[in-house]
Amino acid sequence: MESGLQIKTRCSPEADAEDEPVSPTGQYFNSKSLSVCILAVLETSVPIDDSGTLPLLRELFLPINPRFSSIMAYDKKGKRRWKKVEVNLQDHVNVPSFPESLSVESYDDNFDKYLTKLTTKILPEDRPLWEIHILKYPTSKAAGHIIFKLHHALGDGYSLMGALLSCLQRADNPSLPLTFPSTKSNKNANKSRAKSFTSCIQNFFSVINxxxxxxxxxxxxxxxxxxxxxxxxxxxxxxxxxxxxxxxxxxxxxxxxxxxxxxxxxxxxxxxxxxxxxxxxxxxxxxxxxxxxxxxxxxxxxxxxxxxxxxxxxxxxxxxxxxxxxxxxxxxxxxxxxxxxxxxxxxxxxxxxxxxxxxxxxxxxxxxxxxxxxxxxxxxxxxxxxxxxxxxxxxxxxxxxxxGPVEQMACAKHPVKGLYFMPIGVxxxxxxxxxxxxxxxxxxxxxxxxxxxxxxxxxxxxxxxxxxxxxxxxxx
Known part of the structure; x- marks a missing residue:
């Protein structure tokens, strides 16, 4: 097994020049009152070979954003900042073992229990706020599952989904970009008729009220x-x-x-x-x-x-x-x-x-x-x-x-047949x-x-x- 990178569990309280301040929303979502995470579940149509997991994370995932290799730390002024650390990727990858040769129904039950257990576990604060779980056992919905657990302080669903998608490729042609349904409104349906000055004033006060x-x-x-x-x-x-x-x-x-x-x-x-x-x-x-x-x-x-x-x-x-x-x-x-x-x-x-x-x-x-x-x-x-x-x-x-994308995606040549997510800790x-x-x-x-x-x-x-x-x- 590849050794990965080593984490520094102690950081200097003095912020480096490149350390990024934690945004107000990031502080809200990782506080005494709240600890909100997002689970993103990828269902694969083929059995999972996890031998390339560490290189994929090191070469594609970590470079996406410095927050994926940072922890929250306080500077001398008591302000929270993203503090860069070295990452031991093996600490972030979990591959559970279930009994062999069970029925599909039994693996369904094991998967559900494992996913439910993930909803109650808090991400450790002494390492970057993410982890991956690879479940190699077949269920009624997929040949295998890849679960990303990402803290909401890292970003919202749009940011984190964008990061996740950047690690995936089109299954039919990796050289082509993924495309997404248009969110633009129908122009003909939204054409507004000319309004009089009086109606504009009335509309303005209506909006204000x-x-x-x-x-x-x-x-x-x-x-x-x-x-x-x-x-x-x-x-x-x-x-x-x-x-x-x-x-x-x-x-x-x-x-x-x-x-x-x-x-x-x-x-x-x-x-x-x-x-x-x-x-x-x-x-x-x-x-x-x-x-x-x-x-x-x-x-x-x-x-x-x-x-x-x-x-x-x-x-x-x-x-x-x-x-x-x-x-x-x-x-x-x-x-x-x-x-x-x-x-x-x-x-x-x-x-x-x-x-x-x-x-x-x-x-x-x-x-x-x-x-x-x-x-x-x-x-x-x-x-x-x-x-x-x-x-x-x-x-x-x-x-x-x-x-999500219109075309089928693949993760390290594993076609993704299904995709869903769930906020937890809300x-x-x-x-x-x-x-x-x-x-x-x-x-x-x-x-x-x-x-x-x-x-x-x-x-x-x-x-x-x-x-x-x-x-x-x-x-x-």
Whole structure:
């Protein structure tokens, strides 16, 4: 086995000239209140040969960003900085051993248990905040699994996914770049008609009033108002320590696009509508008394003004600081569930579209970020982290999404047949992640183990998709 590089466990408190300050968001996500990580799971279609793992990490992964070979350290002024260290790659690579010659069902169970165990382990602070787990055993979904565990302080989903994709190649032709679905809006649909001066003034004040309300409600909701305790929200004070059961369900992009076109909405609205309806169906299955409970989703938005992923080189340019944590969140109320006789599944999509479009374009998103910065400046990073923690705890579920490539990828000549991710440590009983890849939308469902019946929730979300798809195809 290749020896790898050796780590320096002690660093001088005096920052080197090249040491980078830890961003405010990076400090929030690695604090006493929060320790948020991202699990990215790659499913391979062939058995895994891990003999080239260390050279791949050393030659491709580590050079992507200095943070992958740095730890968080305090300088003489008590400020946190990324301190460069030498890395022992073997410390970061885990290859578990399961019993040989088990059934596929048994390996499914072993994989699920291993993945759940990963959700409770804290990354060591004395080495760079990432690790890889290689599971060579076949399951019903893949011949093998490669799991990246990356701390959110390193960057948000966009940055980390960009880093991950830079280590992968197109399976059909490695010399060609990966391509991604366009996120540009339909120009014809978005052409605005000329407006009079009076209507422009009215629209301006409407936006200001809406922003004021949205910002006030977001702050009030984050600080004071908690959602009701329901079958999807236990309200436990220490959810970050609870194991998370991760399940997935997949939908055809063609079918989702049909719903999108029929209803003239965004894919985000379609997915949010499906998840909202599925969650309400699950809650109704426990007790119809939960139909009208106060239940909100915390939707994370990428605030970069770009379409698709950029190269790592472009991300890191001094005049184009795309790397890092650049996102905002907004509260979206889940529609109340009526009786089955009067249920209109499309209402969940239309209401999601209305809420997301209004709030995404609202200045309240910017104001919320500035409010967090004010907390940090006057009360310190830990107070800001506490505010984010309260925001997470008081809502019922989180929804986050990423765009994946259209073509099949390969990792060291291992074709990747499936891809999904899951944020962990976010103080929620339910987190939903959304990832597109090769014409399929993969929904990851992270549930508080022992509190939510993950199998039944997956069935409810699948049912919600069928109801919305059927209603959309029948609509004129």
């Amino acid at each position: 809406g922003a004021t309300f949205d910002f006030g409600w977001t702050v009030f909701k984050s600080a004071c108002i908690a959602d009701d305790k329901t079958p999807i929200r236990s309200g436990d004070k220490d959810l970050a320590c609870h194991p998370v059961k991760i399940s997935t369900v997949a939908f055809s992009m063609d079918q989702l696009k049909l719903i999108k076109t029929k209803l003239q909405v965004t894919i985000s609205a379609v997915i949010t509508g499906i998840v909202s309806l599925g969650v309400r169906l699950y809650m109704q299955g426990n007790d119809t008394g939960f139909n009208n409970s106060r239940t909100t989703a915390l939707v994370l938005l990428n605030t970069r003004n770009i379409n698709g992923y950029m190269s790592i080189q472009d991300m890191l340019k001094a005049d184009n600081k795309i790397w890092g944590n650049q996102f905002a969140f907004l509260h979206v109320d889940l529609p109340k569930l009526t009786t089955n006789k009067t249920l209109n599944p499309l209402d969940f999509v239309s209401k999601a579209q209305k809420n997301i479009l209004r709030k995404r374009n609202s200045p309240a998103v910017y104001l919320t970020g500035q409010f967090l910065e004010i907390i940090r400046k006057f009360r310190g990073p830990e107070a800001a982290a506490q505010y984010i923690k309260g925001t997470c705890k008081r809502s019922s579920l989180g929804i986050t999404s990423l765009i 103080h929620k009983s339910l987190v939903v992640s959304v990832m597109s890849y090769m014409g399929t939308m993969r929904i990851g469902i992270g549930t508080e183990k022992g509190y939510i019946d993950s199998q039944r929730l997956v069935c409810c979300i699948d049912t919600a998709f069928e109801l919305i798809y059927k209603a959309a195809t029948l609509s004129k």
